[in-house]
Amino acid sequence: MITSRRLIAAFAATALLSSCASDAPQDTWKPAGENAQMIHDLQWPIFLVAGIVGVIVLAFIALIVVKFRDRGQAMPEQSHGKAWLEYLFIAIPAVILTTIAIPTVGVVMALADTDDTECIINVTGQQWWWEYDYPVSADGTICGFTPSVADASPIITSGQVVIPTGTKVLLRGTSRDVIHSYWIPRLNGKRDMVPGRVHYLRLQSETPGIYAGQCTEFCGLSHANMRMETIALEPADFQRWLDNELEPYAAPVDGSLAAEGEATYIAQCARCHQVNGLVDDRGTDDPSDDSLVVSYPDQFVYSGAAPNLTNLMGRNTFAGATYDLLTDECRADVWEADPSEFGDLYLEGVTEDCLNEIELREWLRNSPAKKPMYADPEMLTETDGKTRGMPYLALSEDQIDQLIAYLLERK
Amino acid sequence: MxxxxxxxxxxxxxxxxxxxxxxxxxxxxxxxxxxxxxxxxxxxxxxxxxxxxxxxxxxxxxxxxxxxxxxxxxxxxxxMWPFTIGLAATTITLGLVTYTAIFVLGLILLxxxxxxxxxxxxxxxxxxxxxxxxxxxxxxxxxxxxPAGAAIGLGVVIYAFSRVMLGLPSKTSTIVAFSVVAMIVLAIGSLIGSRRTISAPAMTGGFAIAAVVLVSGGAVAGLNGEREIEEHNTTAYYAAKDQCGAEEISADEHASQTVAGKASSAAEIFLTESGTIEFQMPGDSSRRSDALQLPRSNPNNLLMRNESSEPRRFVIDLAEGYEGSPPRMCTQIIEEGGVQLLTVEFAVPSFAPEVEAVGGYRFTVPGVESASLEVVVP
Known part of the structure; x- marks a missing residue:
């Protein structure tokens, strides 16, 4: 009896404690946009109905177990079938399920609607990060915003998708390698991203802030590290972000550590990672020797893509949003910022003081040690030598210093 | 004595x-x-x-x-085992001079x-x-x-049935035969179900007759060979082989493997009656003609529609020399009002010098000067 009481107490305590998580950014019970709110409004009554049904069924089971337990009484008369009871047990679930199905189908249809889209963003999954590109509309706008530069190029970024608040965003998604699944719990439900197919997911946030998500389809070794964040900015802040993304490339000052970093980047990183506008002067002052640096990740990476690092420090995560580019204090400042101040803090990007240099340095030193990836040359026979994720580059500490100085200016 | x-x-x-x-x-x-x-x-x-x-x-x-x-x-x-072993010895000998599979079968039998x-x-x-x-x-x-007997029996039934189905002269006759057999099976099943009892010899006899008919039919059909089945390759198959000549090759219309691609294309591209190329992206109801944006290093399924009054084909020049990128891809001839699926993968972005050297990625239609659509690959 004592054991049973202890078991019940342990179960109750576990149930109670599990509901006490305070730092739970991926909480589906805290909707932050119209789409998530629709799901939330549906799941509450359904959980209520399911809970009541569950309690009734469990109560009946308990009653039967207690009332008809074996006390040495005579075996009761055995019979089979009671038509009216069977009809009742069919009718009650049918009515409950029909009642639930009507609003559920309505919400499913509403979440699949694409007619009211105000902003389209392409998202592509690959092992183990998400890439986003913002198409330019026929009228030259991006997401309904007019860029400050004429003939704007499409914006391409990764890890964090930036959306304007109060805007009906449609993610148009696919995958480059295996099936992934996109889920930002506070903004909408899950959507699988299947190679060769195009899938849609509505996103909308009314409040500026960061909304965390997670790949929810097992996709290989680092599935648990395939994260994503949605950044919702006020329209004015979104315009600032947009214009900043389209700024032309700014080369480091000659002779600086960052300039050395640029050369190291071209030698070590540029074959996979693109920095838009980066030019290789080939060590001469003759402009005719200059050549645009273009990455060819399809020759080295199985998925054929690597994150674009043009504005790396404009976002505050790296390695598929696995690690923060900000220190814990700076990260907390941004995550916990008042919505009215969030835009300014986010757009400040990563400063030298706030850079999470320890983890970035560790990543550059040996990335497969920081995030499990298929990057061991001896295990790449099936992919013909192509890695899944970033390989070990054997960079020296000096090269890492140079690269960090260079990357700090990429915002 | x-x-x-x-x-x-x-x-x-x-x-x-x-x-x-x-x-x-x-x-x-x-x-x-x-x-x-x-x-x-x-x-x-x-x-x-x-x-x-x-x-x-x-x-x-x-x-x-x-x-x-x-x-x-x-x-x-x-x-029956001495006879089986004799048969096995014969099969092994036959297998030694014919096919390895027969030799292995003989060994198993032995x-x-x-x-x-x-x-x-x-x-x-x-x-x-x-x-x-x-x-x-x-x-x-x-x-x-x-279990071995059941597996062998089931295998014989399936193989004989498949030979009969493939041996029938047309798809229609296959459907008819299938329906007739299904009806007979249903009728016999109903007959058995409606009777209170049925004798074991009657059941055994019925099944034996069915087995003999099926195996005989399979043997006859197998000896006659399969009916002629036309092979239909996809447009992507021809495009990958760079078959952009003047030849007209039927593609896609019957190629079932393109159904999934057609059901979820990255874009629809139209050759209009006025000789221009327009496109429509999923999630965007408007038709545009400015520049189509497609992701890099990703197989893009594109539905190519010919709304003009003549048979036409779409062509796109790709950067040369990269893995998975033939220098040119094209659809086969698309009839008026027809549609084909073309899967295109861009290995390098539009701004790469080698792509800019060929004027960027661009869909064109030979014989229609005004038909040109820029493709932007970020």
Whole structure:
């Protein structure tokens, strides 16, 4: 009896404690946009109905177990079938399920609607990060915003998708390698991203802030590290972000550590990672020797893509949003910022003081040690030598210093 | 007095000798002659040994040997395993000069026959009670025999049925045959279900007839061969082979593997009546003609529609020299109002110098000067 009481107490305590998580950014019970709110409004009554049904069924089971337990009484008369009871047990679930199905189908249809889209963003999954590109509309706008530069190029970024608040965003998604699944719990439900197919997911946030998500389809070794964040900015802040993304490339000052970093980047990183506008002067002052640096990740990476690092420090995560580019204090400042101040803090990007240099340095030193990836040359026979994720580059500490100085200016 | 076994072997020897003589007189082939002479000699030797040993019968004066003599034991039951092993030996020999699969089949048959024969021989001497011996054998072998037999039976049924289906002259007749067979099965099933009892011989007979019909039909259909099945390759198949000549090749219309691609394309591209190219992206209801943006290093399924009044094809030049990127891709000729699926993968972005050198990525339509659509790959 004592054991049973202890078991019940342990179960109750576990149930109670599990509901006490305070730092739970991926909480589906805290909707932050119209789409998530629709799901939330549906799941509450359904959980209520399911809970009541569950309690009734469990109560009946308990009653039967207690009332008809074996006390040495005579075996009761055995019979089979009671038509009216069977009809009742069919009718009650049918009515409950029909009642639930009507609003559920309505919400499913509403979440699949694409007619009211105000902003389209392409998202592509690959092992183990998400890439986003913002198409330019026929009228030259991006997401309904007019860029400050004429003939704007499409914006391409990764890890964090930036959306304007109060805007009906449609993610148009696919995958480059295996099936992934996109889920930002506070903004909408899950959507699988299947190679060769195009899938849609509505996103909308009314409040500026960061909304965390997670790949929810097992996709290989680092599935648990395939994260994503949605950044919702006020329209004015979104315009600032947009214009900043389209700024032309700014080369480091000659002779600086960052300039050395640029050369190291071209030698070590540029074959996979693109920095838009980066030019290789080939060590001469003759402009005719200059050549645009273009990455060819399809020759080295199985998925054929690597994150674009043009504005790396404009976002505050790296390695598929696995690690923060900000220190814990700076990260907390941004995550916990008042919505009215969030835009300014986010757009400040990563400063030298706030850079999470320890983890970035560790990543550059040996990335497969920081995030499990298929990057061991001896295990790449099936992919013909192509890695899944970033390989070990054997960079020296000096090269890492140079690269960090260079990357700090990429915002 | 000759024993039964001796009579059989002596008769066989005489027959072999006669066959040898007749073969030598009327045919005279070397190989056949050698084979028949060898058979005659072998059978004669066996007959001689058998006569000498008197079929291992015990003489009437050796009374102490009666108990252990073969004649004192119960008669062994009929056995199909010697025949199976003979068949296996033939199959193995045939397999040695034909196909490995037949050789392996012969080996499996040989192993199965040996095991069965050994167990049967052992079980028949397990006790003096025949029923018990039979039960012992069943307990030993049924766990292997039942699933193997079921698998073989099912395989024969499926194979015979598939031969019949593939042997029928057209898809329509296949559907009709399928429907007729299904109706017959349903009718027989209903008949059996409606009766209170049905005798085992009737059931066995019915199934035996069905099996014979099916296996015979399969054999006949298999010997006749499959009907001619036209192979339809996809547009992507032809595009990957860079078949952009003047040839007109039917593609896509019947290629079932493109159904999934068509159901979820990255964009629809239209050659309009006015000779321009427009596109429509998923999630965007408007048709545009400015610049189509597609992701890099990703197979993009594009639905190419010809709304003009003449058969046309779409062409796109890609950067040369990269893995997975032929220099040019194109659809086959698309009839007026027709549609084809084209899967295009861009290995390098639009701003790469080698792409800019060819004027960027651009869909064009040969013979229609005004038809041009820029493709932007970020």
């Amino acid at each position: 000759f024993t039964t076994g001796s009579k059989l072997l002596i008769g066989s020897s005489v027959l072999a000798l006669l066959a040898t003589l007749l073969f030598g007189i009327f045919d005279g082939g070397l190989l056949g002659s050698v084979a028949l002479i060898s058979a005659t000699v072998a059978l004669s030797v066996l007959a001689g040994i058998n006569v000498f040993t008197r079929d291992a019968n015990v003489g009437s004066d050796e009374t102490e040997s009666f108990g252990g003599a073969a004649a004192a034991s119960g008669r062994p039951g009929a056995s 192993m199965a026959g040996l095991v069965e024969w050994l167990v049967q021989a052992w079980s028949e001497r397990a006790s003096a009670e025949t029923g018990h011996n039979s039960e012992v054998r069943a307990r030993m072998l049924h766990p292997a025999e039942m």
